Amino acid sequence: MxxxxxxxxxxxAGLGGIAAAIGTGLLMPQRAFAAYLEDAFHATDVxxxxxxxxxxxxxxxxxxxxxxxxxxxxxxxxxxxTVSSTLPNVESISIIATENPSPxxxxxxxxxxxxxxxxxxxxxxxxxxxxxxxxxxxxLYSATQEVKVTIGGCGG
Amino acid sequence: xxxxxxxxxxxxxxxxxxxxFSSPERDLSEFRSYYENRFPDTPFAxxxxxxxxxxxxxxxxxxxxxxxxxxxxxxxxxxxLFNKPFANGKTYASCFENGGIGIRQNYPYFDTESGExxxxxxxxxxxxxxxxxxxxxxxxxxxxxxxxxxAYTSRGNTFNIVIPDDPRAQAAYERGKKHFYTKRGQMNMAxxxxxYFYSGNMIRADLLSPALGHLTHFPVYRSKWGGxxxxxxxxxxxxxxxxxxxxxxxxxxxxxxxxxxxxxxxGLEVNGPGARK
Amino acid sequence: xxxxxxxxxxxxSGTTTVKALFSHPMETGNRKDKKTGDKIPAHHIxxxxxxxxxxxxxxxxxxxxxxxxxxxxxKFKGGSSGEKIKITWVDNKGKGDSLEATIK
Numbered sequence: 001m002x003x004x005x006x007x008x009x010x011x012x013a014g015l016g017g018i019a020a021a022i023g024t025g026l027l028m029p030q031r032a033f034a035a036y037l038e039d040a041f042h043a044t045d046v047x048x049x050x051x052x053x054x055x056x057x058x059x060x061x062x063x064x065x066x067x068x069x070x071x072x073x074x075x076x077x078x079x080x081x082t083v084s085s086t087l088p089n090v091e092s093i094s095i096i097a098t099e100n101p102s103p104x105x106x107x108x109x110x111x112x113x114x115x116x117x118x119x120x121x122x123x124x125x126x127x128x129x130x131x132x133x134x135x136x137x138x139x140l141y142s143a144t145q146e147v148k149v150t151i152g153g154c155g156g
Numbered sequence: 157x158x159x160x161x162x163x164x165x166x167x168x169x170x171x172x173x174x175x176x177f178s179s180p181e182r183d184l185s186e187f188r189s190y191y192e193n194r195f196p197d198t199p200f201a202x203x204x205x206x207x208x209x210x211x212x213x214x215x216x217x218x219x220x221x222x223x224x225x226x227x228x229x230x231x232x233x234x235x236x237l238f239n240k241p242f243a244n245g246k247t248y249a250s251c252f253e254n255g256g257i258g259i260r261q262n263y264p265y266f267d268t269e270s271g272e273x274x275x276x277x278x279x280x281x282x283x284x285x286x287x288x289x290x291x292x293x294x295x296x297x298x299x300x301x302x303x304x305x306x307a308y309t310s311r312g313n314t315f316n317i318v319i320p321d322d323p324r325a326q327a328a329y330e331r332g333k334k335h336f337y338t339k340r341g342q343m344n345m346a347x348x349x350x351x352y353f354y355s356g357n358m359i360r361a362d363l364l365s366p367a368l369g370h371l372t373h374f375p376v377y378r379s380k381w382g383g384x385x386x387x388x389x390x391x392x393x394x395x396x397x398x399x400x401x402x403x404x405x406x407x408x409x410x411x412x413x414x415x416x417x418x419x420x421x422x423g424l425e426v427n428g429p430g431a432r433k
Numbered sequence: 434x435x436x437x438x439x440x441x442x443x444x445x446s447g448t449t450t451v452k453a454l455f456s457h458p459m460e461t462g463n464r465k466d467k468k469t470g471d472k473i474p475a476h477h478i479x480x481x482x483x484x485x486x487x488x489x490x491x492x493x494x495x496x497x498x499x500x501x502x503x504x505x506x507x508k509f510k511g512g513s514s515g516e517k518i519k520i521t522w523v524d525n526k527g528k529g530d531s532l533e534a535t536i537k
Contacts (some may be wrong), residue, residue, distance in 0.1 A: 058449070118505075
């Protein structure tokens with residue numbers, strides 16, 4: 001749980017709800033954006049990374065998430081990963097590479113205007129599962145794909 | 157079949173210049189045929205895309221990267237550097253044909269005046285020297301950025317390297333050709349071993365690119381380097397990879413190699429800067 | 434100075450697709466300096482925000498595992514040709530940059 005959410009819940013409970021929350025400026029037209037997920041990015045295991053980034057490590061596989069990543073990465077330093085989803089009310093997407101020293105590669109916070117789509121390029125130290133975790137209506141869903149990272153033959 | 161060659165005839169054969177038995181034109185024709193037969197499904201023009209012309213899986217990743225390739229940052233930097241005046245007020249445009257725009261396909265060329273093979277990077281630094289500026293390092297950094305901008309302005313132009321009927325030019329071509337086919341290093345491998353004879357095969361997890369079309373996309377942003385590098389940077393790396401002592405960037409040896417190597421891609425288009433693993 | 438950000442934003446059928454490229458070393462903090470043997474300190478973008486019409490439409494948080502010279506693409510409903518989008522990045526050293534681009 002991060003500070004903003006904690007403050008919001010405290011004030012809402014203490015001062016009687018939404019009106020007070022608006023007054024404190026914590027309930028904004030879009031979703032409140034979290035402070036930098038320091039702990040999540042430093043976490044060395046997938047569970048801690050997900051709890052830090054998305055509030056929980058429980059996620060349900062969903063075929064409404066499309067994860068595009070190569071089967072064999074041409075170079076582990078630049079692995080293109082694209083996540084898109086038809087799930088409703090997606091507020092965040094996180095990308096995990098399970099065998100990386102710190103599994104959380106990136107976490108994206110969407111606004112009410114966003115489409116559930118993100119594309120980036122990540123580093124992978126070795127063959128690993130890439131997990132795209134999507135938060136939809138407050139619950140976590142995922143799609144997983146193994147990406148092989150090989151050692152080249154040309155000396156590196 | 158002549159089974160007996162007299163000593164005299166042999167002496168005559170040995171004394172004849174190499175050009176009687178091979179010529180750059182004939183070499184080029186054979187080179188092209190070899191790859192066209194080896195990769196029959198690849199249209200000639202597509203050889204400019206290296207391994208991506210012969211492997212669908214890596215092509216897909218490359219195309220994703222090409223959507224917004226990291227070298228775009230280098231092109232912007234290169235353009236800025238190219239247009240920035242020297243201390244004396246002149247710019248790079250004053251040193252090059254057509255102001256330096258759309259000329260990548262002319263390099264390298266044999267300069268009859270100096271008797272040297274001139275590469276683009278060589279002329280970039282010659283331009284700096286002529287205008288009182290310090291030379292740039294050869295393998296990466298600003299020279300690669302400038303080269304990438306100049307290549308970018310030349311995209312789509314066709315390479316047509318000329319080997320003039322000048323014994324010095326022919327010698328440079330032959331020197332380059334010799335480098336390509338000579339085994340070297342602890343691994344005792346020639347460029348040709350990987351990129352000609354075994355092109356399209358796997359070496360551990362790498363797919364060997366055909367030498368046809370090799371240089372059209374330089375300078376190159378390599379994922380491995382995390383940045384842009386010049387042709388001679390790559391040459392040094394390749395020599396080192398077979399545990400051979402690399403030559404210096406812009407040495408006569410590498411310029412000769414680049415001359416031969418680029419000539420072999422005549423007829424293909426400039427598509428630099430490129431993105432590779 | 435060439436910007437550290439390159440943006441391509443295109444609007445089609447009511448959806449704007451934004452592609453951005455950032456110039457940044459994205460050092461993980463695990464690499465060693467070849468000469469000294471010391472670890473090169475972590476130096477990477479931590480956050481990227483995209484603003485349209487005065488509000489933040491998308492935020493990316495990154496760790497060092499995002500590739501050097503990061504690439505990011507996202508989409509949002511709305512936006513039309515001629516309008517502006519602003520993208521800002523900040524890194525773990527507190528440095529950053531911002532660029533405004535026109536949607537095509």
